[in-house]
Amino acid sequence: MVLKKDGKSQARAGLIKTVHGEIETPAFVPVGTQATVKSLSNRDLEDIGVQIFFVNTYHVYLRPGLQTVGCFGGLHQFIGWKGPLITDSAGFQIFSLGEGRRQGRLKLREEQDVPLVRITEEGVTFRSHLDGKEHFFTPESSIEAQVVLGADIIFALDECIYYPATFEYVKMATERTGRWAERCLTVSRRDYQALYGVIQGGVFENLRQASARDISRLPFGGIAIGGVSVGESKKEMELVLDWVVPHLPEDKPRHLLGVGEIDDIFTLVEKGVDTFDCVMPTRLGRMGHVLVHSSKWTLDITKSQYAKDATPIDENCRCFVCQNYTRAYINHLFRVKELLAYRLATYHNLYFLEKLVEKIRFSIKEGNFLDFKKEWL
Amino acid sequence: MVLKKDGKSQARAGLIKTVHGEIETPAFVPVGTQATVKSLSNRDLEDIGVQIFFVNTYHVYLRPGLQTVGCFGGLHQFIGWKGPLITDSAGFQIFSLGEGRRQGRLKLREEQDVPLVRITEEGVTFRSHLDGKEHFFTPESSIEAQVVLGADIIFALDECIYYPATFEYVKMATERTGRWAERCLTVSRRDYQALYGVIQGGVFENLRQASARDISRLPFGGIAIGGVSVGESKKEMELVLDWVVPHLPEDKPRHLLGVGEIDDIFTLVEKGVDTFDCVMPTRLGRMGHVLVHSSKWTLDITKSQYAKDATPIDENCRCFVCQNYTRAYINHLFRVKELLAYRLATYHNLYFLEKLVEKIRFSIKEGNFLDFKKEWL
Numbered sequence: 001m002v003l004k005k006d007g008k009s010q011a012r013a014g015l016i017k018t019v020h021g022e023i024e025t026p027a028f029v030p031v032g033t034q035a036t037v038k039s040l041s042n043r044d045l046e047d048i049g050v051q052i053f054f055v056n057t058y059h060v061y062l063r064p065g066l067q068t069v070g071c072f073g074g075l076h077q078f079i080g081w082k083g084p085l086i087t088d089s090a091g092f093q094i095f096s097l098g099e100g101r102r103q104g105r106l107k108l109r110e111e112q113d114v115p116l117v118r119i120t121e122e123g124v125t126f127r128s129h130l131d132g133k134e135h136f137f138t139p140e141s142s143i144e145a146q147v148v149l150g151a152d153i154i155f156a157l158d159e160c161i162y163y164p165a166t167f168e169y170v171k172m173a174t175e176r177t178g179r180w181a182e183r184c185l186t187v188s189r190r191d192y193q194a195l196y197g198v199i200q201g202g203v204f205e206n207l208r209q210a211s212a213r214d215i216s217r218l219p220f221g222g223i224a225i226g227g228v229s230v231g232e233s234k235k236e237m238e239l240v241l242d243w244v245v246p247h248l249p250e251d252k253p254r255h256l257l258g259v260g261e262i263d264d265i266f267t268l269v270e271k272g273v274d275t276f277d278c279v280m281p282t283r284l285g286r287m288g289h290v291l292v293h294s295s296k297w298t299l300d301i302t303k304s305q306y307a308k309d310a311t312p313i314d315e316n317c318r319c320f321v322c323q324n325y326t327r328a329y330i331n332h333l334f335r336v337k338e339l340l341a342y343r344l345a346t347y348h349n350l351y352f353l354e355k356l357v358e359k360i361r362f363s364i365k366e367g368n369f370l371d372f373k374k375e376w377l
Numbered sequence: 378m379v380l381k382k383d384g385k386s387q388a389r390a391g392l393i394k395t396v397h398g399e400i401e402t403p404a405f406v407p408v409g410t411q412a413t414v415k416s417l418s419n420r421d422l423e424d425i426g427v428q429i430f431f432v433n434t435y436h437v438y439l440r441p442g443l444q445t446v447g448c449f450g451g452l453h454q455f456i457g458w459k460g461p462l463i464t465d466s467a468g469f470q471i472f473s474l475g476e477g478r479r480q481g482r483l484k485l486r487e488e489q490d491v492p493l494v495r496i497t498e499e500g501v502t503f504r505s506h507l508d509g510k511e512h513f514f515t516p517e518s519s520i521e522a523q524v525v526l527g528a529d530i531i532f533a534l535d536e537c538i539y540y541p542a543t544f545e546y547v548k549m550a551t552e553r554t555g556r557w558a559e560r561c562l563t564v565s566r567r568d569y570q571a572l573y574g575v576i577q578g579g580v581f582e583n584l585r586q587a588s589a590r591d592i593s594r595l596p597f598g599g600i601a602i603g604g605v606s607v608g609e610s611k612k613e614m615e616l617v618l619d620w621v622v623p624h625l626p627e628d629k630p631r632h633l634l635g636v637g638e639i640d641d642i643f644t645l646v647e648k649g650v651d652t653f654d655c656v657m658p659t660r661l662g663r664m665g666h667v668l669v670h671s672s673k674w675t676l677d678i679t680k681s682q683y684a685k686d687a688t689p690i691d692e693n694c695r696c697f698v699c700q701n702y703t704r705a706y707i708n709h710l711f712r713v714k715e716l717l718a719y720r721l722a723t724y725h726n727l728y729f730l731e732k733l734v735e736k737i738r739f740s741i742k743e744g745n746f747l748d749f750k751k752e753w754l
Contacts (some may be wrong), residue, residue: 032715038715307441343716
């Protein structure tokens, strides 16, 4: 539900209602790959103001497995998280972990190393990155898995397209994604689950537009824009949004998959995206890159220049970490590889981003989003 | 200050006053080796009811170094912990890491591997376990380091004695510990710091008694009993306490170094010990061994039998973990090696132990400690 549109851009402030609570948009969606936002408790997430988080179907399908989560009635009960959740189709991990293997970044025993991922019209065969065991996912079985997991927002299975890719391949994969989208819609879901269709099309204007039109005319609860985070430049993300957004229905929520750097957030909100997930703030945090309100947005807290720095990570931040810990102490924790390091940095980064997005929402409602953007960038 | 003595045993309930707060005794002292109780924030420690924790001088001397902690005025400010702290003399780590190297459990480059630890009357030369660099500690420099660190309770440098050891070696080392104790007392401390002398003597009755008398007659603020956790049996710990305690002054607090399993806690309290530190509950927690009120005291939450167990770790526990998480979810976190696993298990174990020791204090004050012990063991 769109509550307010920015007069000078496509930015929109809205509300997504779920049985597990409302999500004020624009909203950043942290990623809890293995059914946990790494290092944080549910209470931490609530304290930070996280409204919803993202769980990867691929990972929980492998461990602990659908049967275990099913025993609990779904991820909400399994995790003990009362708010809304998103799961993806497993497609991205199937394709990206397969790609990682092809490029030699992920290693299995040699005899298991081929084939990586085998795609047919019916579905996709892949090997687990854990033990090399073969699994088969179809559009239908992806939805069935997500029904067991029980997230509030779920995604149709798409074929993730690598970059760079030829026009012919992108066209074929995008069209198949369209056919898979229709098949996903045939599967019964829990009453409360909103199924989002996924737009592909690479960096080809007419393919993106066709995909946007195809997905938009289907009875999905929301629209996701995929394939934007895979090797494309920031400029190309802008182009894709410019091609796609005019074809999207006004009344459906729009999710951008896998993007969430600070400057990107301003761009995608300006172009009319409502929600967006990204591992960036949590992954960077665990590497010691903490978010600050400066021209570069992050500082590397592990550097020796912070070893005696008695100031908080960010002087204007009101998070539990910045109110209680110095840069020097966090620097020490990282240098001696203490568990608390990863937790404090993750907490701060998520809080920092939540507050930024909260201010963005406020600026849209107040009608000064572009001024606020200028002030920050 | 002893508030109440148990009529039927040597158990005592008391109070240790420090400028950073009071410690009700008997008290368990968790270990925060590198100036952090692994995985927990200061707020967690407060929520658990931790009254005081232990930092290892050896580790913080190496990283971040005395100069850095000194810039902050001491560990309290560096960590941001407002309650009382204990530091040790560094002796135990110097000797035990040296011993680990001798036994091949710790490896340095070969040319750095000798000598491990070189003891003279003046002090001890050792190599850092991090980079093999040589360091020299004397009784005086150990106290000077602990003055920089600024903990409320600090320890005299002792010579840790390995087990088994000959009478001649134990006698020589125990006598040197006595001479070192006197030298420690000559160093100026911060007004508020209580210096504890350390009793050694191995498992030889007359050496333990002589050491207890020697240390007790010196003007220490408290008495520590060392060398009990190193390879001795539970029976030998009881013997050592029986030999030593009759020689201790009633009015000084007594600390037992490095012991804290559930049955040991009942024994050492019964024998008249006030405070005791141990890495057990935190280290076991990180391995997935969580404390429960059953005959074996722990269960291995990583076992597959808990993968679908919807109950909390301990049904009677009121900690944040048991109120919010199931065994199944924690089992999953351990199996996929998620950071939150170590935190939840550590939190629960410390809470479980704090509550047990709180009940022990209460039972002493109520005059039914031995009944309470029988009920638990």
